[in-house]
Amino acid sequence: MxxxxxxxxxxQLQRHRVMTLATIRPDGFPQATIVAFAHAGFTLFVAVDGNxxxxxxxxxxxxxxxxxxxxxxxxxxxxxxSLAGHARVLRRADxxxxxxxxxxxxxxxxxxxxxxxxxxxxAFIEIVPFVISxxxxxxxxxxxxxIELTPxxxxxxxxxxxxxxxxxxx
Numbered sequence: 500m501x502x503x504x505x506x507x508x509x510x511q512l513q514r515h516r517v518m519t520l521a522t523i524r525p526d527g528f529p530q531a532t533i534v535a536f537a538h539a540g541f542t543l544f545v546a547v548d549g550n551x552x553x554x555x556x557x558x559x560x561x562x563x564x565x566x567x568x569x570x571x572x573x574x575x576x577x578x579x580x581s582l583a584g585h586a587r588v589l590r591r592a593d594x595x596x597x598x599x600x601x602x603x604x605x606x607x608x609x610x611x612x613x614x615x616x617x618x619x620x621x622a623f624i625e626i627v628p629f630v631i632s633x634x635x636x637x638x639x640x641x642x643x644x645x646i647e648l649t650p651x652x653x654x655x656x657x658x659x660x661x662x663x664x665x666x667x668x669x
Contacts, residue, residue: 504644507633511567511580512538516605520545521564522556522586529564530556537601541648542627543584544598546609549622557586563626568634577636584628598623
């Protein structure tokens with residue numbers, strides 16, 4: 500991945516603290532919900548109600564879409580990310596602790612919120628993207644760049660997510 504695109508993605512992940520997470524309902528329709536997130540590289544982490552619809556949807560089907568961005572009155576200033584990935588509810592203690600570490604670093608108030616019930620009933624979700632669409636209308640209306648990431652199994656063995664740019668659309 501080229502350095503300016505990588506910097507753009509990092510900037511978007513650092514700038515935003517909430518995202519829209521779309522999961523697949525049992526009837527096949529998408530369910531989009533706003534959730535807080537943290538990240539380690541391109542891997543995203545969220546915490547949700549373990550018995551809630553998002554967690555149930557992900558347990559049934561891990562395919563998800565995510566949108567990260569914010570409102571702009573001037574369309575020429577719209578920037579953000581849209582991605583497709585695989586989500587899973589973490590079950591192993593080390594994975595849950597890793598997710599908690601990143602989430603609590605970004606949201607210090609989460610520790611007090613979870614302390615009341617020791618995070619009982621919470622589900623910690625890991626989202627590993629396989630494609631990221633960089634949205635940057637500052638380069639022209641509708642400008643996107645599609646980034647295909649290496650498969651998750653290969654990526655976990657590498658220090659940074661390898662990627663390639665497959666198209667730029669204006």
